[in-house]
Amino acid sequence: MDEFLELRSGRLAAVVVGLRRAGLTVATAESLTGGLLGAALSSVPGSSAVLRGGLIVYATDLKHTLAGVPAELLAARGPVDPDVAVALAAGARERCGADLGVGLTGVAGPDPQDGHPPGTWFVAVTGPDLADSGTAVVTTRTGHPVPDVNPDHHEPQRQRHRIRLQVVSAALDLLAERCTASGR
Template identity: 65%
Template structure:
């Protein structure tokens, strides 16, 4: 059993106990985070929805990431991760929002090496971003991102 499978039930349980909800805005994970949460029975009571914003223009138009931020720094940036999380939270009307952005590989992108990932979390107490340097192929980087995102939310819920 992988770590994300272990953490997803804990996240759903903690959100249920608090009467809180979650939304996602995912780039490199392309819905994998929301799908991991939905695999848990009871998730329908806590997962409001999610945005898959793989293309840069959709990060702005769907998730509300400022266009000037994307133009100045590119999509792989901690402030973009925070903005994605805020956008998910606001657009889906959730207590918590998680945003994922990064380079799954195998090639670098925009000056960032493969495995460079930012996970953003927005909630009632503000927002944060965590930088990850994940090893492995595309699947490993994406799975590691999901695990880290769930861990970040779980730490905020405790």
């Protein structure tokens, strides 16, 4: 977990401080990361001022029942889709009463899911338009499939871990951008 400890370094603390200075709270709805983003954020002293809570929606049906992702969207596109990430973020934001919602979905591997190879992922952050509080703003990041280059039997687990950390890192980048954009 050295990479996780690295996330806790200055960059992670800077995101929490940035959210605090901007007066923003955040909630997560996590699928492939299984709560890793929430755990990372909550590891920073003072995070209780910004982290409202999170939903772990690993199973597809929970994306609908807990996070409010439309069943029609899940049926039409499956759980690994950019619009699902947006719906997860919106659901976390609404259900936890946060200013910002973060939705994370994708395939960590080692096996493909619904035709998507490992390393395919989507992260979305939703929140109010800070210039016009009635408008929702969505920012997304997308991951690309990871080639299967190493037959070593330990490699799939390491690859899975790297993918999950990459997704958390992308979410932190989006949150940092959002803090900067808030100008508060």
